[in-house]
Amino acid sequence: MPGARPLGWLAMVLALWLVIVPFGMDGAISVLRPAIGATGPCRIVRVVDGDTVNLWCTRQGYVKARLLGYDSPEMFSPRCLSEFARAQQATWFLRWTLLTGKGLRLTLRDHDRYNRRLAEMTVNGQPVARIMIAHGLGRAYQGGLRQGWCG
Secondary structure, rough: OHHHHHHHHHHHHHHHHHHHEEEEHHHHHHHOEEEOOOEEEEEEEEEEEEEEEEEEEEEOOOEEEOOHHHHHHOOOOOHHHHHHHHHHHHHHHHHHHHHOOOOEEEEEEEEEEOOOOEEEEOOEEEEHHHHHHHOOOOOOEEEOOOOOOOO
């Protein structure tokens, strides 16, 4: 069937980009960059989006964590295509920052309304929030009504 071959390649590239590469990078972060916290070490097992990570902590087990101090575009419920594209960029930048950074520090706080732990994280002595905001991949956020990312 004409045109089927390019679609097959496109599907393979998308699978590679959306599944295999993120899984590999998240695995590398987990192995190479433990986050040291007051309650013991945690491993970042998945970067969910630009401001959410999943952790495996020695004392707490599996933890879903929302990083404090900023908001990034939504990847799983974007309101427009540009928000989805910005969410991809924020997620990949956070992965890269965690993979290449040194001295990850983590402080787990209370839970949010989605039952995620609220977490303060630093890389190279810098708050992750400050890094993401400085690169235009996040906005300062301390709770309450969030601004949209479309338009």
